[in-house]
Amino acid sequence: MNDPATTPSDAERTARYWGREDLVRVVLDALRSAGKDLDALSADDLAATDQFHGGGRPATLRLAELAGLHEPTADGTPRRVLDVGGGLGGPARTLAGRFGCIVTVIDLTDSYVQVAQELTARVGFSERVTHRVGDALDLPFPDASFDVVWTQNSGMNIADKETLYRGFRRVLRPGGTLAFQEPMAGELSPPHFPVMWADDESMHHVWAPEEVRALLGRLGFVERVWEYATESTSSGNAPPPPPHAVQRLIMGDEKLAAIAAANRRNLDEGRSCTVHAVFSRP
Numbered sequence: 001m002n003d004p005a006t007t008p009s010d011a012e013r014t015a016r017y018w019g020r021e022d023l024v025r026v027v028l029d030a031l032r033s034a035g036k037d038l039d040a041l042s043a044d045d046l047a048a049t050d051q052f053h054g055g056g057r058p059a060t061l062r063l064a065e066l067a068g069l070h071e072p073t074a075d076g077t078p079r080r081v082l083d084v085g086g087g088l089g090g091p092a093r094t095l096a097g098r099f100g101c102i103v104t105v106i107d108l109t110d111s112y113v114q115v116a117q118e119l120t121a122r123v124g125f126s127e128r129v130t131h132r133v134g135d136a137l138d139l140p141f142p143d144a145s146f147d148v149v150w151t152q153n154s155g156m157n158i159a160d161k162e163t164l165y166r167g168f169r170r171v172l173r174p175g176g177t178l179a180f181q182e183p184m185a186g187e188l189s190p191p192h193f194p195v196m197w198a199d200d201e202s203m204h205h206v207w208a209p210e211e212v213r214a215l216l217g218r219l220g221f222v223e224r225v226w227e228y229a230t231e232s233t234s235s236g237n238a239p240p241p242p243p244h245a246v247q248r249l250i251m252g253d254e255k256l257a258a259i260a261a262a263n264r265r266n267l268d269e270g271r272s273c274t275v276h277a278v279f280s281r282p
């Protein structure tokens with residue numbers, strides 16, 4: 001049997017899977033090589049580099065539209081958003097820049113949080129977007145402190161979905177909104193590996209859409225939108241990402257090609273799907 005004192009926790013393993021050494025330098029060098037002026041960066045300059053999910057920024061904007069973030073709030077104050085597993089912060093800066101949201105981002109991976117802070121400062125969003133290291137399964141926020149819980153492609157390493165969604169419910173105010181983009185199981189399982197988030201089944205924790213829906217219903221969430229975004233978010237359908245794309249910087253050329261090939265097969269064989277969904281917390 002493994003000794004718990006020497007066996008990494010799921011969280012440590014996940015952070016190790018995603019984390020990269022010296023990532024701030026790697027990302028800034030890639031942006032410079034792509035012709036970006038590092039002293040005058042805009043959120044638009046970052047679109048290829050900071051949206052770490054299938055479908056890129058268009059998928060973020062689509063989910064925001066489905067969640068109604070373009071509509072004014074009842075009292076005119078900005079929405080307080082928690083982005084769970086927010087990575088390098090691209091979705092958060094998009095929600096702040098396009099919809100005036102005040103966004104708190106939590107992510108397990110320290111090197112991503114460092115990059116996120118650097119990019120947020122460089123585009124001048126530090127007053128609207130804050131980043132911290134933390135675990136989605138243990139959200140360090142008071143009850144009912146957010147209007148929106150947002151998450152894109154971040155739950156796939158998390159086996160304990162009930163604790164995850166209970167936490168989302170706890171930190172949402174009554175009437176608040178849960179919006180997510182999430183890869184889920186297809187008709188056939190398992191998928192071909194590697195997928196972006198796992199090399200094999202040991203870190204692959206995706207549920208079937210109906211299981212997720214049933215759990216959210218049991219927890220009292222009320223479904224507003226459930227939209228399949230499988231085709232538009234699959235890298236099996238997308239052109240190869242540019243050298244400064246986050247996927248390339250994190251995974252490297254060889255692994256990324258293997259992931260795209262596996263994605264293509266998973267798509268063709270119905271072994272995965274991606275959902276855009278919006279729920280209300282009563």
Ligand SMILES: C[S@@+](CC[C@H](N)C(=O)[O-])C[C@H]1O[C@@H](n2cnc3c(N)ncnc32)[C@H](O)[C@@H]1O
Pocket residue numbers: 011014015018050051052053084085086087088089090091106107108109112134135136137151152153154155157158196
């Ligand atoms: C594919 S990236 C998505 C990043 C971001 N949501 C985006 O769309 O650009 C997956 C992210 O989930 C984070 N993550 C995975 N498990 C987590 C957990 N238990 N708590 C917090 N973050 C987690 C990883 O650190 C990683 O940044």
